[in-house]
Amino acid sequence: MTIGIFTDAYTPYISGLVTSEVTLKKALEKKGHKVYVVTANLESYHYDYDEKERVLRIPGIPTGIYNSRLTSIYPIQAVNIIKSWKLDVIHSQSEFAVGLFARLFAKKYKIPLVHTYHTMYEEYVHYITHGHFNKISKKVVQYLTKFYCDKTASELIVPTNKTYRLFKEKYKFKKNIHIIPTGMDVERFYKENIDKKEVDKLRKTLNISKRDVVIIFVGRLAEEKNVTFLLNSHKELIKKISNLKLLIVGDGPDKNKYMQLSKDLKIDKQVIFTGKVSWKDMPKYYQLSHIFVTASTTETQGLTVIEAMASGVTPVCIKDEAFLNTITNNLNGFIFENSRDYCDIITYLAKKKSERERVGKQAQIQAEHFSDSQFAENVLIVYKDAIDNKKIKSLGIFARIRRNKGDNDVNNIK
Numbered sequence: 405m406t407i408g409i410f411t412d413a414y415t416p417y418i419s420g421l422v423t424s425e426v427t428l429k430k431a432l433e434k435k436g437h438k439v440y441v442v443t444a445n446l447e448s449y450h451y452d453y454d455e456k457e458r459v460l461r462i463p464g465i466p467t468g469i470y471n472s473r474l475t476s477i478y479p480i481q482a483v484n485i486i487k488s489w490k491l492d493v494i495h496s497q498s499e500f501a502v503g504l505f506a507r508l509f510a511k512k513y514k515i516p517l518v519h520t521y522h523t524m525y526e527e528y529v530h531y532i533t534h535g536h537f538n539k540i541s542k543k544v545v546q547y548l549t550k551f552y553c554d555k556t557a558s559e560l561i562v563p564t565n566k567t568y569r570l571f572k573e574k575y576k577f578k579k580n581i582h583i584i585p586t587g588m589d590v591e592r593f594y595k596e597n598i599d600k601k602e603v604d605k606l607r608k609t610l611n612i613s614k615r616d617v618v619i620i621f622v623g624r625l626a627e628e629k630n631v632t633f634l635l636n637s638h639k640e641l642i643k644k645i646s647n648l649k650l651l652i653v654g655d656g657p658d659k660n661k662y663m664q665l666s667k668d669l670k671i672d673k674q675v676i677f678t679g680k681v682s683w684k685d686m687p688k689y690y691q692l693s694h695i696f697v698t699a700s701t702t703e704t705q706g707l708t709v710i711e712a713m714a715s716g717v718t719p720v721c722i723k724d725e726a727f728l729n730t731i732t733n734n735l736n737g738f739i740f741e742n743s744r745d746y747c748d749i750i751t752y753l754a755k756k757k758s759e760r761e762r763v764g765k766q767a768q769i770q771a772e773h774f775s776d777s778q779f780a781e782n783v784l785i786v787y788k789d790a791i792d793n794k795k796i797k798s799l800g801i802f803a804r805i806r807r808n809k810g811d812n813d814v815n816n817i818k
Contacts, residue, residue: 405787406438406490408515410506411497412475414443414459418683419624420707421522424586425497426683431587431780440489442482444473444502451481460485464501477504491515493787496557497522507556516790518783519557521567522704558790561783563705566725582786585730586705587779590771593687593714603691610676612692616649617754620693620717622686622708623700625656630699630722635662637743637750639669645754648674653689655680690715694760695753698722699746706730710774713737713767718760720749736766 409429413422429439438458445452445461452461462482464473486509496506496519503519510517561582562568571577591597612618619638623629631652638650652662652675659677666675681689690696696712696719703726709719710730719737721727731737738753740746753760 405492405784406440407432407787408440408442408486408489408491408494408506409497410442410494410502410509412444412473412500412502413446413498414441414461415683417446418680420586420705421497423588423683423707424520424522427586427588427776428495428780428783430589431776432784434777435780435784437784440486440491442486442502442505444475446473453485462502462505473501475501475505477501478508479505483509487513493518493790495520495783495787511556514794516558516787516794517556518559518561518786518790520561520563521571522563558793559786561786564726565729567704569725580789582782584779584782584786585774586707587774587776588707588710588714589776590710590714590774593690593711593771594768595691595716598687598691603688606688607692610651610678610692612649612651612676613647616647617645617695618649618651618693619695619697619750620651620653620689620712621697622653622689622711623698625652625654625659625662627658628700628702629656630701631658631662632665633699633743633746634697635665635669635671635675637746638675639671640743640747641750641754642671642674644751648750648754650675651678651689651693652676653678653681653686686711687715690717693717695720695750697746697750698727700724701726703727709737710771714771714774716764716768718753718763719767720746720753722746730770732770734763736763736770738763 409425411421411425413419414425415422425441429441432439440458440460442460442462444464449463451463460482462475462479464475466473482505493516494506494510496503496517506517509515557579559580559582560571560577561584562571563583563585565583568581568583571581607614621631621634625631634650638648642648663677666672678689690712694717696709696717698706698709699722701722701724703724706721706726709721709727712719713736719731721731721737721739723739723741727739731739733739738749740749
């Protein structure tokens with residue numbers, strides 16, 4: 405099968421979305437499929453086609469929203485290249501510029517379109533409105549999301565029940581919705597696959613001692629990630645546990661604000677901001693940590709939680725549906741509802757090494773359910789559904805009548 409992944413963001417940009425795309429591409433290629441990527445060029449204003457990696461980058465203009473670029477929705481130069489690929493299916497991963505291009509290209513050349521919905525956009529409108537007209541803006545986002553996913557995609561993929569319910573209950577979505585959690589190469593996070601000397605070297609660089617208990621947060625440093633909660637809670641925690649360090653891995657528009665807040669709270673000696681960390685180095689950061697935390701309620705799945713679990717690090721997550729299908733409280737992680745719960749759990753784990761190890765082992769077992777191979781297999785089933793449905797639709801009303809009677813084999817329809 406020849407597959408085209410269309411997305412507004414790809415490597416070297418770092419995000420959960422990019423991790424998902426890279427994982428899917430590699431896993432599909434391992435299974436013998438040919439995968440192309442169409443994305444925005446985040447580093448220059450030129451077209452760039454890497455034939456070896458099969459990645460086409462389209463130039464665009466900066467939007468001012470966290471390093472993103474807005475490309476043309478129908479770039480002719482790209483069209484001529486993509487036509488030569490003879491795609492069997494298009495898999496769009498974003499709703500905007502490149503996502504719209506995927507929609508237009510698929511319609512013009514009669515290619516089945518599968519779409520994965522990754523982002524709860526209603527939680528991100530503040531980047532555009534800056535606090536003004538948020539209610540109206542959310543209504544617009546709802547309309548556009550439903551239009552893009554319902555009117556243009558052959559099949560829709562979502563990563564969790566939380567997102568499924570958003571479309572079924574709130575957006576009244578009528579088409580098929582496939583719940584497929586994003587997979588990953590979990591083995592690259594296993595302790596035995598990571599150089600201990602490199603971890604020790606990183607520990608020294610970050611000025612972390614072996615007696616320190618390290619809490620790690622990984623993600624974009626922005627309002628929706630609720631980092632303020634973690635910082636305020638840390639001020640209370642270190643009153644009881646002096647050797648507790650909060651390691652904040654990532655970059656974002658609010659990084660300086662959080663660094664200043666840590667100084668204002670007088671906890672800056674117990675909080676470490678690493679800035680942006682490369683994808684290949686992330687396993688080392690998990691291995692020098694003991695507890696993973698997140699207070700974000702805007703995730704569709706939360707890939708960093710699964711990365712931490714694969715690393716054997718105990719996850720502590722806010723009560724949100726994005727995490728409840730992955731974490732069983734007090735078995736493979738912990739769920740908190742407020743600051744008091746959070747502080748109680750962290751205090752307990754900081755003092756009980758045996759409990760961290762017990763839960764960490766269970767977390768790693770759970771992470772094995774998110775293998776990249778299974779992820780690719782599940783997505784391939786959706787691709788085949790989209791292709792079969794497209795064939796049936798093109799054969800007209802009599803074929804659809806036969807299908808409704810139970811004959812689902814397209815090859816038998818004459």
